[in-house]
Amino acid sequence: MFFSSRPTTHRRALAAAGTAVALALTAVACGSSDDSASMPGMEHMATDKGLSDAQDGYRLTSSQRSLVAGKQADYRFTVTGPDGKPVTGFAVDQTKRMHFYAIRSDLTGFQHIHPAMAADGTWSAGLAALTPGEWRMFASFTPNTGSGKGKDFVLSRSVTAPGRATRTPLPAAAGSTRVDGYTVTVKGEPMAGMAHPLTVSVAKDGEPVTDLQPYLDTYAHLTAFHEGDAAFAHLHPTTKVNGNHGGPDLSFHAELPTAGNWRLFLQFRTGGTLHTAALTLRVG
Template sequence: MDHMASGNGLSDSQGGYRLTSKDTTLPAGKPAAYRFAVTGPDGKPVTEFAVDQTKRMHFYAIRSDLTGFQHVHPTMAADGTWSADLSALAPGSWRVFASFTPNTGTGTGRGADFVLSRAVTVPGNAAKTPLPAPATGTEADGYTVTVKGEPMAGMAQPLTVSITKEGKPVTDLEPYLDTYAHLTAFHEGDAAFAHLHPTTKVTGDNGGPDLSFHAELPTSGNWRLFLQFQTGGKLHTAALTLRVG
Protein backbone atom coordinates (compact mmCIF):
# COMPACT_ATOMS: atom_id res chain seq x y z
CA MET A 1 0.00 0.00 0.00
CA ASP A 2 1.24 3.50 -0.83
CA HIS A 3 0.29 6.02 1.83
CA MET A 4 0.23 9.81 1.74
CA ALA A 5 2.48 11.27 4.40
CA SER A 6 1.60 14.66 5.82
CA GLY A 7 3.90 17.63 6.29
CA ASN A 8 7.18 18.59 4.67
CA GLY A 9 9.37 16.44 6.89
CA LEU A 10 11.40 19.34 8.27
CA SER A 11 10.57 18.66 11.93
CA ASP A 12 11.83 15.90 14.21
CA SER A 13 8.42 15.61 15.88
CA GLN A 14 4.78 15.41 14.88
CA GLY A 15 1.62 14.12 16.52
CA GLY A 16 3.49 12.97 19.62
CA TYR A 17 6.05 10.99 17.63
CA ARG A 18 9.69 12.03 17.66
CA LEU A 19 12.80 11.06 15.73
CA THR A 20 15.66 10.76 18.22
CA SER A 21 19.36 10.15 17.68
CA LYS A 22 22.69 10.72 19.40
CA ASP A 23 24.36 11.06 15.99
CA THR A 24 24.92 14.73 15.17
CA THR A 25 27.94 14.13 12.92
CA LEU A 26 28.93 11.40 10.49
CA PRO A 27 32.39 10.80 8.99
CA ALA A 28 33.24 11.95 5.48
CA GLY A 29 34.37 9.77 2.62
CA LYS A 30 33.50 6.36 4.02
CA PRO A 31 30.40 4.27 4.72
CA ALA A 32 28.71 5.10 8.00
CA ALA A 33 25.72 3.95 10.02
CA TYR A 34 23.19 6.44 11.35
CA ARG A 35 21.43 5.13 14.45
CA PHE A 36 18.07 6.44 15.58
CA ALA A 37 14.78 5.61 17.22
CA VAL A 38 11.19 6.75 16.91
CA THR A 39 9.47 7.46 20.22
CA GLY A 40 5.71 7.56 20.62
CA PRO A 41 3.38 9.77 22.65
CA ASP A 42 4.29 7.74 25.74
CA GLY A 43 7.99 8.59 25.27
CA LYS A 44 8.95 4.98 24.62
CA PRO A 45 10.58 3.66 21.44
CA VAL A 46 8.08 2.42 18.87
CA THR A 47 8.78 -1.14 17.76
CA GLU A 48 5.73 -1.93 15.66
CA PHE A 49 5.48 -0.40 12.20
CA ALA A 50 3.19 -1.07 9.26
CA VAL A 51 4.68 -2.23 5.96
CA ASP A 52 4.60 0.53 3.34
CA GLN A 53 5.86 -0.25 -0.17
CA THR A 54 7.34 -3.53 1.14
CA LYS A 55 9.33 -1.85 3.97
CA ARG A 56 8.64 -0.82 7.56
CA MET A 57 10.97 2.16 7.34
CA HIS A 58 12.17 4.31 4.45
CA PHE A 59 15.23 6.43 5.21
CA TYR A 60 16.65 9.26 3.10
CA ALA A 61 19.78 11.39 3.28
CA ILE A 62 20.22 14.60 1.26
CA ARG A 63 22.93 17.26 1.35
CA SER A 64 21.86 20.90 1.77
CA ASP A 65 22.67 21.61 -1.90
CA LEU A 66 20.44 18.64 -2.85
CA THR A 67 23.33 16.41 -3.90
CA GLY A 68 24.32 13.06 -2.46
CA PHE A 69 20.79 11.59 -2.37
CA GLN A 70 20.50 8.21 -0.64
CA HIS A 71 17.41 6.07 -0.02
CA VAL A 72 18.01 3.05 2.19
CA HIS A 73 15.99 0.68 4.32
CA PRO A 74 17.39 0.41 7.84
CA THR A 75 17.19 -2.52 10.20
CA MET A 76 15.65 -2.39 13.65
CA ALA A 77 16.92 -4.03 16.83
CA ALA A 78 14.52 -5.49 19.37
CA ASP A 79 14.69 -2.35 21.52
CA GLY A 80 13.49 -0.12 18.67
CA THR A 81 16.91 1.20 17.65
CA TRP A 82 17.25 1.53 13.89
CA SER A 83 20.53 1.45 11.97
CA ALA A 84 20.71 3.02 8.50
CA ASP A 85 23.81 2.03 6.52
CA LEU A 86 24.83 4.97 4.33
CA SER A 87 27.39 5.11 1.55
CA ALA A 88 30.26 7.60 1.72
CA LEU A 89 29.10 11.14 2.47
CA ALA A 90 30.68 14.35 1.21
CA PRO A 91 31.48 17.07 3.76
CA GLY A 92 28.67 19.53 4.43
CA SER A 93 25.29 19.93 6.06
CA TRP A 94 22.91 17.02 5.57
CA ARG A 95 19.35 16.20 6.54
CA VAL A 96 18.17 12.67 7.21
CA PHE A 97 14.51 11.67 6.91
CA ALA A 98 12.62 8.73 8.38
CA SER A 99 9.31 7.83 6.70
CA PHE A 100 7.11 5.37 8.60
CA THR A 101 3.64 4.34 9.74
CA PRO A 102 3.21 3.33 13.40
CA ASN A 103 1.28 0.10 13.82
CA THR A 104 0.63 0.41 17.52
CA GLY A 105 -0.97 2.75 20.02
CA THR A 106 -4.24 4.61 19.79
CA GLY A 107 -5.48 7.91 18.49
CA THR A 108 -4.11 9.78 15.49
CA GLY A 109 -0.77 7.95 15.49
CA ARG A 110 -1.95 4.47 14.64
CA GLY A 111 -2.13 4.02 10.88
CA ALA A 112 -0.97 7.60 10.21
CA ASP A 113 2.04 8.32 8.03
CA PHE A 114 4.95 10.39 9.26
CA VAL A 115 8.10 11.89 7.76
CA LEU A 116 10.46 13.23 10.42
CA SER A 117 14.00 14.51 10.01
CA ARG A 118 17.13 15.69 11.76
CA ALA A 119 20.19 17.64 10.66
CA VAL A 120 23.59 15.95 10.48
CA THR A 121 27.01 17.51 9.91
CA VAL A 122 29.74 15.80 7.91
CA PRO A 123 33.00 17.59 8.83
CA GLY A 124 35.41 18.75 6.16
CA ASN A 125 35.81 21.26 3.35
CA ALA A 126 32.27 21.60 1.98
CA ALA A 127 32.12 22.82 -1.60
CA LYS A 128 28.59 23.74 -2.66
CA THR A 129 27.34 22.39 -5.96
CA PRO A 130 24.99 24.73 -7.86
CA LEU A 131 21.54 23.27 -8.46
CA PRO A 132 21.15 22.29 -12.13
CA ALA A 133 18.66 24.40 -14.04
CA PRO A 134 15.08 23.14 -14.42
CA ALA A 135 14.76 20.64 -17.25
CA THR A 136 12.26 18.20 -18.70
CA GLY A 137 14.76 15.39 -19.12
CA THR A 138 17.93 13.81 -17.80
CA GLU A 139 20.11 10.72 -18.33
CA ALA A 140 21.24 7.98 -15.98
CA ASP A 141 23.15 4.79 -16.80
CA GLY A 142 22.32 5.14 -20.49
CA TYR A 143 18.61 5.71 -19.86
CA THR A 144 16.81 8.91 -20.82
CA VAL A 145 14.12 10.08 -18.41
CA THR A 146 11.56 12.65 -19.55
CA VAL A 147 9.08 14.37 -17.23
CA LYS A 148 5.82 15.89 -18.46
CA GLY A 149 3.58 18.07 -16.32
CA GLU A 150 3.38 21.55 -14.86
CA PRO A 151 2.65 21.19 -11.15
CA MET A 152 1.41 24.20 -9.22
CA ALA A 153 2.20 24.70 -5.55
CA GLY A 154 -0.37 23.22 -3.20
CA MET A 155 -2.41 21.63 -5.98
CA ALA A 156 -2.69 17.97 -6.90
CA GLN A 157 -1.44 17.54 -10.45
CA PRO A 158 -0.59 14.53 -12.62
CA LEU A 159 3.03 14.00 -13.59
CA THR A 160 4.14 11.58 -16.29
CA VAL A 161 7.60 10.04 -16.53
CA SER A 162 8.79 8.30 -19.70
CA ILE A 163 11.92 6.17 -19.88
CA THR A 164 13.80 5.35 -23.09
CA LYS A 165 17.18 3.85 -23.97
CA GLU A 166 18.98 4.56 -27.22
CA GLY A 167 15.80 6.17 -28.48
CA LYS A 168 13.63 3.13 -27.81
CA PRO A 169 10.88 2.85 -25.18
CA VAL A 170 11.93 0.88 -22.12
CA THR A 171 9.43 -1.87 -21.31
CA ASP A 172 11.48 -4.06 -18.96
CA LEU A 173 11.11 -2.05 -15.75
CA GLU A 174 11.05 -4.45 -12.83
CA PRO A 175 8.86 -3.98 -9.75
CA TYR A 176 10.71 -2.00 -7.08
CA LEU A 177 9.00 -1.32 -3.75
CA ASP A 178 5.64 -2.37 -5.19
CA THR A 179 5.94 0.06 -8.10
CA TYR A 180 7.82 0.42 -11.39
CA ALA A 181 9.57 3.59 -10.17
CA HIS A 182 9.97 5.46 -6.90
CA LEU A 183 9.94 9.26 -7.04
CA THR A 184 11.12 11.58 -4.27
CA ALA A 185 11.52 15.37 -4.32
CA PHE A 186 13.37 17.91 -2.18
CA HIS A 187 12.83 21.68 -2.22
CA GLU A 188 15.70 24.04 -2.97
CA GLY A 189 16.72 26.10 0.05
CA ASP A 190 15.16 24.17 2.92
CA ALA A 191 15.28 20.55 1.62
CA ALA A 192 11.56 20.07 2.33
CA PHE A 193 10.54 16.51 1.49
CA ALA A 194 7.84 15.21 -0.83
CA HIS A 195 7.07 11.69 -2.01
CA LEU A 196 5.32 11.69 -5.38
CA HIS A 197 2.97 8.77 -5.30
CA PRO A 198 2.80 6.37 -8.25
CA THR A 199 -0.59 5.82 -9.84
CA THR A 200 0.59 3.29 -12.44
CA LYS A 201 -0.30 -0.12 -11.07
CA VAL A 202 2.14 -3.01 -11.15
CA THR A 203 0.58 -5.63 -13.39
CA GLY A 204 3.53 -7.93 -14.08
CA ASP A 205 7.29 -8.36 -14.10
CA ASN A 206 7.82 -5.78 -16.85
CA GLY A 207 6.61 -2.18 -16.98
CA GLY A 208 7.20 1.06 -18.85
CA PRO A 209 7.88 3.18 -20.69
CA ASP A 210 5.26 5.63 -19.32
CA LEU A 211 4.62 6.00 -15.60
CA SER A 212 2.08 8.24 -13.87
CA PHE A 213 2.48 9.99 -10.53
CA HIS A 214 0.30 12.07 -8.22
CA ALA A 215 2.25 15.27 -7.62
CA GLU A 216 1.27 17.55 -4.77
CA LEU A 217 4.23 19.82 -4.02
CA PRO A 218 3.35 22.28 -1.25
CA THR A 219 5.53 25.26 -2.17
CA SER A 220 6.68 27.00 -5.32
CA GLY A 221 10.28 27.12 -6.49
CA ASN A 222 12.76 24.52 -7.65
CA TRP A 223 12.44 20.92 -6.55
CA ARG A 224 15.10 18.28 -7.15
CA LEU A 225 13.47 15.02 -8.26
CA PHE A 226 15.08 11.61 -7.77
CA LEU A 227 13.57 8.76 -9.79
CA GLN A 228 14.62 5.23 -8.87
CA PHE A 229 13.86 2.34 -11.20
CA GLN A 230 15.19 -1.16 -11.69
CA THR A 231 16.17 -3.18 -14.77
CA GLY A 232 18.07 -6.44 -14.91
CA GLY A 233 18.30 -6.51 -11.13
CA LYS A 234 20.14 -3.15 -11.04
CA LEU A 235 18.76 -0.04 -9.41
CA HIS A 236 19.16 3.24 -11.33
CA THR A 237 18.75 6.76 -9.97
CA ALA A 238 17.97 9.70 -12.24
CA ALA A 239 17.85 13.28 -10.99
CA LEU A 240 16.45 16.49 -12.48
CA THR A 241 15.24 19.90 -11.35
CA LEU A 242 11.54 20.69 -11.66
CA ARG A 243 10.18 24.22 -11.45
CA VAL A 244 6.91 24.50 -9.51
CA GLY A 245 4.79 27.62 -10.05
Protein backbone atom coordinates in the same frame (compact mmCIF):
# COMPACT_ATOMS: atom_id res chain seq x y z
CA MET B 1 27.28 10.05 -5.74
CA PHE B 2 24.93 7.62 -4.11
CA PHE B 3 21.21 7.69 -4.36
CA SER B 4 18.13 5.95 -3.12
CA SER B 5 13.20 6.91 -1.86
CA ARG B 6 9.27 5.74 -1.36
CA PRO B 7 5.70 5.93 -2.36
CA THR B 8 3.07 5.86 0.41
CA THR B 9 -0.58 5.38 -0.30
CA HIS B 10 -1.78 8.31 1.74
CA ARG B 11 1.27 10.55 2.02
CA ARG B 12 0.79 14.17 1.04
CA ALA B 13 3.56 16.40 -0.18
CA LEU B 14 5.37 18.03 2.69
CA ALA B 15 5.28 21.77 3.26
CA ALA B 16 8.46 23.72 2.54
CA ALA B 17 9.90 26.33 4.88
CA GLY B 18 10.95 29.87 3.89
CA THR B 19 14.28 31.08 2.61
CA ALA B 20 15.40 32.30 6.03
CA VAL B 21 15.01 28.81 7.44
CA ALA B 22 16.97 27.40 4.51
CA LEU B 23 19.92 29.68 5.18
CA ALA B 24 19.88 28.72 8.82
CA LEU B 25 19.83 25.03 7.94
CA THR B 26 23.17 25.17 6.17
CA ALA B 27 24.91 27.00 9.00
CA VAL B 28 23.42 25.66 12.22
CA ALA B 29 24.97 23.00 14.40
CA CYS B 30 22.90 19.82 14.44
CA GLY B 31 21.67 17.09 16.72
CA SER B 32 20.09 18.85 19.70
CA SER B 33 17.52 16.98 21.75
CA ASP B 34 14.89 18.86 19.71
CA ASP B 35 16.45 19.45 16.32
CA SER B 36 13.63 21.69 15.15
CA ALA B 37 14.02 24.05 18.08
CA SER B 38 17.69 24.62 17.27
CA MET B 39 16.86 26.31 13.96
CA PRO B 40 15.23 29.74 13.63
CA GLY B 41 11.60 29.37 12.67
CA MET B 42 11.52 25.61 13.19
CA GLU B 43 9.79 25.90 16.55
CA HIS B 44 6.66 26.87 14.61
CA MET B 45 6.82 23.83 12.35
CA ALA B 46 5.88 21.01 14.71
CA THR B 47 3.03 19.89 12.45
CA ASP B 48 4.95 20.18 9.18
CA LYS B 49 6.12 16.75 8.07
CA GLY B 50 9.71 16.39 7.04
CA LEU B 51 11.43 19.39 8.62
CA SER B 52 10.79 18.62 12.28
CA ASP B 53 12.01 15.84 14.55
CA ALA B 54 8.69 15.64 16.43
CA GLN B 55 5.00 15.40 15.57
CA ASP B 56 1.91 14.39 17.56
CA GLY B 57 4.01 13.06 20.44
CA TYR B 58 6.31 10.99 18.22
CA ARG B 59 9.97 11.96 18.12
CA LEU B 60 13.04 10.99 16.11
CA THR B 61 16.01 10.76 18.47
CA SER B 62 19.71 10.14 17.87
CA SER B 63 22.92 10.82 19.76
CA GLN B 64 24.84 11.30 16.51
CA ARG B 65 25.37 14.93 15.59
CA SER B 66 28.04 14.24 12.99
CA LEU B 67 29.24 11.42 10.75
CA VAL B 68 32.71 10.95 9.30
CA ALA B 69 32.90 12.13 5.69
CA GLY B 70 34.29 9.90 2.96
CA LYS B 71 33.58 6.59 4.72
CA GLN B 72 30.65 4.28 5.08
CA ALA B 73 28.88 4.88 8.37
CA ASP B 74 25.92 3.67 10.40
CA TYR B 75 23.37 6.24 11.53
CA ARG B 76 21.55 4.97 14.61
CA PHE B 77 18.22 6.39 15.70
CA THR B 78 15.07 5.64 17.65
CA VAL B 79 11.45 6.69 17.26
CA THR B 80 9.78 7.34 20.61
CA GLY B 81 6.04 7.52 21.13
CA PRO B 82 3.85 9.84 23.21
CA ASP B 83 4.77 7.79 26.29
CA GLY B 84 8.46 8.51 25.73
CA LYS B 85 9.27 4.85 25.08
CA PRO B 86 10.85 3.50 21.89
CA VAL B 87 8.32 2.40 19.30
CA THR B 88 8.88 -1.16 18.06
CA GLY B 89 5.64 -1.80 16.18
CA PHE B 90 5.59 -0.47 12.61
CA ALA B 91 3.29 -1.22 9.71
CA VAL B 92 4.77 -2.59 6.49
CA ASP B 93 4.59 -0.01 3.70
CA GLN B 94 5.90 -0.81 0.21
CA THR B 95 7.40 -4.01 1.64
CA LYS B 96 9.35 -2.14 4.36
CA ARG B 97 8.68 -1.02 7.94
CA MET B 98 10.98 2.00 7.68
CA HIS B 99 12.13 4.14 4.76
CA PHE B 100 15.14 6.31 5.48
CA TYR B 101 16.53 9.15 3.35
CA ALA B 102 19.73 11.19 3.54
CA ILE B 103 19.87 14.43 1.54
CA ARG B 104 22.66 17.00 1.39
CA SER B 105 21.65 20.62 1.93
CA ASP B 106 22.43 21.58 -1.69
CA LEU B 107 20.53 18.48 -2.92
CA THR B 108 23.61 17.00 -4.61
CA GLY B 109 23.70 13.91 -2.42
CA PHE B 110 20.79 11.52 -1.91
CA GLN B 111 20.43 8.08 -0.39
CA HIS B 112 17.36 5.91 0.19
CA ILE B 113 17.90 3.12 2.71
CA HIS B 114 15.80 0.49 4.45
CA PRO B 115 17.41 0.19 7.89
CA ALA B 116 17.30 -2.69 10.34
CA MET B 117 15.72 -2.44 13.81
CA ALA B 118 17.08 -4.07 16.95
CA ALA B 119 14.78 -5.57 19.57
CA ASP B 120 15.03 -2.42 21.71
CA GLY B 121 13.71 -0.20 18.89
CA THR B 122 17.08 1.16 17.75
CA TRP B 123 17.36 1.47 13.98
CA SER B 124 20.66 1.32 12.09
CA ALA B 125 20.91 2.84 8.61
CA GLY B 126 24.04 1.89 6.68
CA LEU B 127 25.04 5.01 4.76
CA ALA B 128 27.38 5.14 1.80
CA ALA B 129 30.19 7.69 2.14
CA LEU B 130 28.96 11.23 2.72
CA THR B 131 30.65 14.28 1.22
CA PRO B 132 31.50 17.06 3.71
CA GLY B 133 28.64 19.40 4.51
CA GLU B 134 25.22 19.54 6.13
CA TRP B 135 22.89 16.60 5.64
CA ARG B 136 19.33 15.91 6.73
CA MET B 137 18.21 12.43 7.79
CA PHE B 138 14.54 11.58 7.17
CA ALA B 139 12.67 8.66 8.75
CA SER B 140 9.37 7.73 7.10
CA PHE B 141 7.14 5.26 8.95
CA THR B 142 3.65 4.28 10.06
CA PRO B 143 3.07 2.97 13.61
CA ASN B 144 0.81 -0.06 13.87
CA THR B 145 0.01 0.49 17.55
CA GLY B 146 -0.66 3.43 19.85
CA SER B 147 -2.28 6.79 19.16
CA GLY B 148 -0.47 7.12 15.84
CA LYS B 149 -1.61 3.77 14.50
CA GLY B 150 -2.16 3.92 10.74
CA LYS B 151 -0.83 7.48 10.39
CA ASP B 152 2.08 8.31 8.11
CA PHE B 153 4.98 10.21 9.70
CA VAL B 154 8.09 11.80 8.23
CA LEU B 155 10.51 13.13 10.85
CA SER B 156 14.06 14.36 10.37
CA ARG B 157 17.24 15.56 12.03
CA SER B 158 20.28 17.33 10.63
CA VAL B 159 23.80 15.88 10.68
CA THR B 160 27.20 17.34 9.83
CA ALA B 161 29.86 15.55 7.82
CA PRO B 162 32.96 17.56 8.86
CA GLY B 163 35.42 18.74 6.26
CA ARG B 164 35.79 21.34 3.56
CA ALA B 165 32.32 21.64 2.10
CA THR B 166 31.74 22.92 -1.43
CA ARG B 167 28.22 24.01 -2.24
CA THR B 168 27.13 23.03 -5.75
CA PRO B 169 24.50 25.16 -7.52
CA LEU B 170 21.30 23.29 -8.30
CA PRO B 171 21.13 22.31 -11.99
CA ALA B 172 18.64 24.35 -14.01
CA ALA B 173 15.13 23.04 -14.50
CA ALA B 174 14.97 20.56 -17.36
CA GLY B 175 12.43 18.19 -18.85
CA SER B 176 14.79 15.24 -19.17
CA THR B 177 17.98 13.70 -17.83
CA ARG B 178 20.20 10.68 -18.50
CA VAL B 179 21.39 7.94 -16.14
CA ASP B 180 23.17 4.66 -16.91
CA GLY B 181 22.34 4.99 -20.61
CA TYR B 182 18.64 5.67 -19.99
CA THR B 183 16.84 8.90 -20.86
CA VAL B 184 14.15 9.93 -18.38
CA THR B 185 11.63 12.58 -19.45
CA VAL B 186 9.14 14.30 -17.15
CA LYS B 187 6.04 15.96 -18.59
CA GLY B 188 3.67 18.16 -16.63
CA GLU B 189 3.44 21.67 -15.25
CA PRO B 190 2.48 21.43 -11.56
CA MET B 191 1.29 24.52 -9.71
CA ALA B 192 2.02 25.04 -6.02
CA GLY B 193 -0.71 23.77 -3.74
CA MET B 194 -2.64 22.04 -6.51
CA ALA B 195 -2.89 18.36 -7.40
CA HIS B 196 -1.47 17.74 -10.84
CA PRO B 197 -0.56 14.64 -12.90
CA LEU B 198 2.99 14.03 -14.04
CA THR B 199 4.09 11.56 -16.69
CA VAL B 200 7.55 10.01 -16.62
CA SER B 201 8.85 8.27 -19.76
CA VAL B 202 11.91 6.01 -19.90
CA ALA B 203 13.86 5.32 -23.10
CA LYS B 204 17.20 3.78 -24.07
CA ASP B 205 19.06 4.37 -27.32
CA GLY B 206 16.04 6.27 -28.57
CA GLU B 207 13.70 3.32 -28.02
CA PRO B 208 10.90 3.16 -25.40
CA VAL B 209 11.76 0.94 -22.44
CA THR B 210 9.18 -1.75 -21.66
CA ASP B 211 11.11 -4.02 -19.29
CA LEU B 212 10.92 -2.07 -16.04
CA GLN B 213 10.85 -4.41 -13.05
CA PRO B 214 8.85 -3.83 -9.85
CA TYR B 215 10.66 -1.92 -7.12
CA LEU B 216 8.93 -1.58 -3.73
CA ASP B 217 5.63 -2.65 -5.32
CA THR B 218 5.82 -0.02 -8.07
CA TYR B 219 7.65 0.54 -11.35
CA ALA B 220 9.29 3.75 -10.20
CA HIS B 221 9.80 5.59 -6.94
CA LEU B 222 9.72 9.38 -7.13
CA THR B 223 10.82 11.68 -4.32
CA ALA B 224 11.26 15.47 -4.38
CA PHE B 225 13.18 17.96 -2.23
CA HIS B 226 12.66 21.72 -2.27
CA GLU B 227 15.61 23.96 -3.06
CA GLY B 228 16.83 25.89 -0.02
CA ASP B 229 15.26 24.06 2.91
CA ALA B 230 15.34 20.45 1.59
CA ALA B 231 11.67 19.96 2.47
CA PHE B 232 10.49 16.50 1.45
CA ALA B 233 7.65 15.46 -0.84
CA HIS B 234 6.62 12.13 -2.25
CA LEU B 235 4.93 11.88 -5.63
CA HIS B 236 2.52 8.97 -5.66
CA PRO B 237 2.65 6.47 -8.53
CA THR B 238 -0.66 5.61 -10.19
CA THR B 239 0.54 3.10 -12.80
CA LYS B 240 -0.45 -0.46 -11.94
CA VAL B 241 2.27 -3.09 -11.67
CA ASN B 242 1.96 -6.06 -14.01
CA GLY B 243 5.06 -8.23 -14.11
CA ASN B 244 8.54 -7.34 -15.38
CA HIS B 245 7.42 -5.28 -18.34
CA GLY B 246 6.66 -1.80 -17.08
CA GLY B 247 7.09 1.35 -19.13
CA PRO B 248 7.71 3.32 -21.10
CA ASP B 249 5.20 5.78 -19.59
CA LEU B 250 4.55 6.02 -15.84
CA SER B 251 1.94 8.23 -14.18
CA PHE B 252 2.31 10.08 -10.88
CA HIS B 253 0.07 12.21 -8.71
CA ALA B 254 2.00 15.38 -7.78
CA GLU B 255 0.96 17.81 -5.07
CA LEU B 256 3.87 20.13 -4.31
CA PRO B 257 2.86 22.82 -1.82
CA THR B 258 5.45 25.51 -2.51
CA ALA B 259 6.59 27.31 -5.63
CA GLY B 260 10.22 27.16 -6.68
CA ASN B 261 12.70 24.50 -7.74
CA TRP B 262 12.27 20.91 -6.61
CA ARG B 263 14.94 18.27 -7.16
CA LEU B 264 13.32 15.01 -8.26
CA PHE B 265 14.91 11.59 -7.67
CA LEU B 266 13.38 8.78 -9.73
CA GLN B 267 14.35 5.19 -8.95
CA PHE B 268 13.59 2.34 -11.34
CA ARG B 269 14.89 -1.20 -11.85
CA THR B 270 15.92 -3.04 -15.02
CA GLY B 271 17.74 -6.35 -15.28
CA GLY B 272 18.04 -6.51 -11.50
CA THR B 273 19.87 -3.16 -11.33
CA LEU B 274 18.44 -0.12 -9.54
CA HIS B 275 18.93 3.21 -11.32
CA THR B 276 18.38 6.69 -9.88
CA ALA B 277 17.79 9.66 -12.15
CA ALA B 278 17.79 13.24 -10.84
CA LEU B 279 16.41 16.40 -12.43
CA THR B 280 15.15 19.82 -11.39
CA LEU B 281 11.45 20.62 -11.74
CA ARG B 282 10.18 24.22 -11.61
CA VAL B 283 6.87 24.63 -9.79
CA GLY B 284 4.88 27.81 -10.44
